[in-house]
Amino acid sequence: MKFYKFNKVSGKKISKFNSNFVMSRIVQTEKPTHVVCMYLEENGVIGFHQAVVPQLLLILTGEGYVRGDKEEYVKVQSGDAVFWEKGEWHETKTDIGLTAIVIESEELIPSSFMPLKK
Structure with missing residues (x-):
């Protein structure tokens, strides 16, 4: 499990093009990519399971906790990104x-664009 930042x-x-904004690059792929938005309500959980393929979780709003195969939870919040390799066990809760x-x-390689969280 690796932690990255994608904040402003x-x-x-x-x-x-006469633009005025900040862009945080996240990933670039050539192979098929699955992108979804997940909404976890109060006391929500994405249950403990293995990543079928490399997976990147980008926290947009709110906060919660993630863990890998150990039962040590790490707090995550808006602007944090968590990366799990294929086969890694993980869970997210809030x-x-x-x-x-x-x-x-x-072919996710988040380190190509995002800095590691310190």
Whole structure:
């Protein structure tokens, strides 16, 4: 399990085409990629399971806790990204609720674009 940041601070200011915004790159793939948005209500959980393919969890709003194969939970919040390799056991839970984007693909390499969380 690896932790990355995709918040505004880790992004790049874009001015091309007379634009004015910050963009945080996340991944780039050529193989099929599955992207979903998950909404966990108060006391929500994504149960303990193995990643079928490499998986990236991007916390958009709220906060919660993730764990790998050990029962040691790590707090995550908006702007955090958690990466699990294929076959890694993991779980996500929240007390207050959270919204997250999940990206799954055989060729995810988040370190290509996002800095590791310190």
